[in-house]
Amino acid sequence: MSLMKAAIFVAPGRIELTDKPIPDVGPNDALVRITTTTICGTDIHILKGEYPVAKGLTIGHEPVGVIEKLGSAVSGYSEGQRVIAGAICPNFNSYAAQDGVASQDGSYLQASGCCGGHGYKATAGWRFGNMIDGAQAEYVLVPDAQANLAPVPDGLSDEQVLMCPDIMSTGFKGAENANIRIGDVVAVFAQGPIGLCATAGARLLGASTIIVVDGNAHRLDIARTMGADVALNFHDCDVVDEIMKLTGGRGVDAAIEALGTQGTFESALRVLKPGGTLSSLGVYSEDLKIPLAAFASGLGDHRINTALCPGGKERMRRLMNVVASGRADFGALVTHHYALDDIVAAYDLFSHQRDGVLKVALKPRR
Numbered sequence: 001m002s003l004m005k006a007a008i009f010v011a012p013g014r015i016e017l018t019d020k021p022i023p024d025v026g027p028n029d030a031l032v033r034i035t036t037t038t039i040c041g042t043d044i045h046i047l048k049g050e051y052p053v054a055k056g057l058t059i060g061h062e063p064v065g066v067i068e069k070l071g072s073a074v075s076g077y078s079e080g081q082r083v084i085a086g087a088i089c090p091n092f093n094s095y096a097a098q099d100g101v102a103s104q105d106g107s108y109l110q111a112s113g114c115c116g117g118h119g120y121k122a123t124a125g126w127r128f129g130n131m132i133d134g135a136q137a138e139y140v141l142v143p144d145a146q147a148n149l150a151p152v153p154d155g156l157s158d159e160q161v162l163m164c165p166d167i168m169s170t171g172f173k174g175a176e177n178a179n180i181r182i183g184d185v186v187a188v189f190a191q192g193p194i195g196l197c198a199t200a201g202a203r204l205l206g207a208s209t210i211i212v213v214d215g216n217a218h219r220l221d222i223a224r225t226m227g228a229d230v231a232l233n234f235h236d237c238d239v240v241d242e243i244m245k246l247t248g249g250r251g252v253d254a255a256i257e258a259l260g261t262q263g264t265f266e267s268a269l270r271v272l273k274p275g276g277t278l279s280s281l282g283v284y285s286e287d288l289k290i291p292l293a294a295f296a297s298g299l300g301d302h303r304i305n306t307a308l309c310p311g312g313k314e315r316m317r318r319l320m321n322v323v324a325s326g327r328a329d330f331g332a333l334v335t336h337h338y339a340l341d342d343i344v345a346a347y348d349l350f351s352h353q354r355d356g357v358l359k360v361a362l363k364p365r366r
Helices: 041-047 164-177 193-204 217-225 239-246 262-270 313-325 340-351
Strands: 003-011 014-021 030-036 064-070 082-085 108-110 120-122 139-142 149-151 185-189 209-214 230-233 252-257 272-280 303-306 334-339 359-363
Touching: 003 340, 014 041, 014 340, 030 082, 041 340, 082 164, 082 313, 149 313, 164 193, 164 272, 164 313, 185 193, 185 262, 193 209, 193 217, 193 252, 209 217, 209 239, 217 230, 230 239, 239 262, 252 262, 262 272, 334 340, 340 359
Parallel strands: 185 209, 185 252, 209 230, 252 272, 272 303, 334 359
Antiparallel strands: 003 014, 030 064, 030 139, 030 359, 064 082, 082 149, 108 120
């Protein structure tokens, strides 16, 4: 039996590298040899035990690699071809996916102790590192490969496309869900990798003024390169008051919440104009409360949209087109490089947000 190295969830606080069998390839699958992957904020929720997954599951959902072996029913691809697959890889046969929601497969998984004790969590189309073995390994098995594999254009490096499977798709979806129109004023709360991509997406969609909020001066500097017009450090001012002053008391047309905390959610709601849209991207680990005044007692015509990044090869193709256009440098979000062998150290760096880390490129040694 051939083995590969893989990072698995052991227990809250423990993700370890171990040997696992290289997966067998079914007719609709593709075995992809990982050349680069990364760690996501959601993986940190898993590490901390805030999001439940099975013990022994390989973590990670952002694969860049080379097709090692194709299933007999998969056509239009070739072994040795460079590809990515979206973090979200639904089979597109579900009612939800066929109803136009490409991130969803409409299924639920019984999971003890999650979701407020109800015992079920929505799996959506998120399978890598959630329902099936993920990408922080030497190989990953891509299900429904015909729908989920996207060829990497010549001339684009692994680091340039590494944001496409999740971070870009999620950040852009946050901007798309914000109903941004040309000339809008948009506030983006939190400028981690997803928030930075939401900022870039808001600019691409036509926002004329983008106000970003974070407590990290370095991230605020990067946000300016991604399209931010005003950068507010929450250590230096009351950001809600400042945004209302900047908009003449009118409020913003759209607010994007990209962290997943009660505080950022409330602030995003408080700066909305009547009829504005709050686009929520955060993965929340506790119940949210909606403050009565900020919600205008339900009379403010507000819209609150949640998002999971769309998957599939067409979404990935479009994102790589944006990368190739050079309109934003998403490769600049990769700040650190680690070998897969050193993944425990990489998790320690990323989870504690040391040394200006934004994203870590993980590469198996060969």
